[in-house]
Amino acid sequence: MSLYYIDKNSKHIYSISNSCDLASDFNKYATHFFNAAECVIHYLLEDAAAKQDIAKLDMWYFAMIYLYRQSLELLLKANIFRIVDSDTNKKEIVGEIRHDLRQAFEKLLELMNLTTENNDNAKWLFDFLSDISRIDRASDMFRYPFDNNLKVLFEKKTHISLSVTHENMNKAYNILWDMYNLGIFTEQEYKVYSPKLIIEGGHYYQQSVVGYKYTERLFYPYYSSYEEVGNLLEDVIISQNRHALFLPMCYMYRNAIELGLKRLIIEDSHIERDRALKIMKKKKHSILGLWNSIVDEIKKYSNAPDDDTTIDNTQQYIETLHNFDQSSDLFRYPCNKKMEPYFSEVKTFDIENVASCFQELCNFLDIVDSMLQEVKDFETEMYADRY
Secondary structure (H helix, E strand, O other): OOOOOOOOOOOOEEEEOOOOOHHHHHHHHHHHHHHHHHHHHHHHHHHHHHHOOHHHHHHHHHHHHHHHHHHHHHHHHHHHHHHOOOHHHHHHHHHHHOOOHHHHHHHHHHHHOOOOOOOHHHHHHHHHHHHHHHHHOOOOOOOOOOOOOOOOOOOOOEEEEHHHHHHHHHHHHHHHHHHHHHOOOOOOOOOOOOOOOOOEOOOHHHEEEEOOHHHOOOOHHHHHHHHHHHHHHHHHHHHHOOHHHHHHHHHHHHHHHHHHHHHHHHHHOOOOHHHHHHHHHHHOOOHHHHHHHHHHHHHHHHOOOOOOOHHHHHHHHHHHHHHHOOOOOOOOOOEOOOOOEOOOOOEEEEHHHHHHHHHHHHHHHHHHHHHHHHHHHHHHHHHHHHO
């Protein structure tokens, strides 16, 4: 199992090379993430709705919104980098705005000496991005079941209109796209919906219903969302030769693995909960750090024969993935926080092989989750019988 293996007969080889022109590269990544989000929402509104597949309609919402949100962040920064030349200034601006879409838009207006006063699209976009920042300032709430303060995004069951979500995300993206290409806010007319990220209503099988009390703070809905959307994107890549979806696909899988490891630590392990939460906060996005925090317990309860190499193989793969993407940003951004570009030299991947590597690791994490849950259930029964 190697990320770098290339099958000589593969029809899906993808080479990545960034231009080191950050405005152009951020714009390119924005396109990839937006197109990935479009694949997901069209699948939900068409295939999943027709099949009345409520599980996908509900759970895929988290990964889909993240893809859209990431495309807007990338496009905002592409607009900013089109104006700002100095890498030092770019670094300072990114450090200031971080992932806050409203702040990014305000910075863009400042740099362009523009206001939103005389353009309806600009006013709408400001309000829409402000609403996203109110809900998800740090770009975490659609990636994880709770934030560092254990706050959840949805405190009650919420029926979200996917069709309105689609219209609003397209409107926001197109306004920023015109800004990048034309340097102005156009007077293009769009369907008018309230500038809100979350709008309830619509046909039942064109809704995402989230906020179920029984899943509150559980990792599974998010883990499943990212893993399954990764699978969908792989299917689209293979069936339609849309190789540009490779990086969004990789990030879906990468985040699923991080979520899967955190699920083992928080929900399945014998680590006391407060300590488990501290481990999660300390290790942050480190795949290897999270793995090292749980691997001894996996070994203890696996009862694997001496010649079984599964855990050793998993260790090697996790080390490879960690070394490749230590900060969880390689698949999301064309550069690091120091403005140093990723993929400045051509890197070639076999898409099916990379997807297979991620899928095998997700399968392993699912098996370990079941194993550790069985152990805890058995211990609970033993304790109940004793007392």
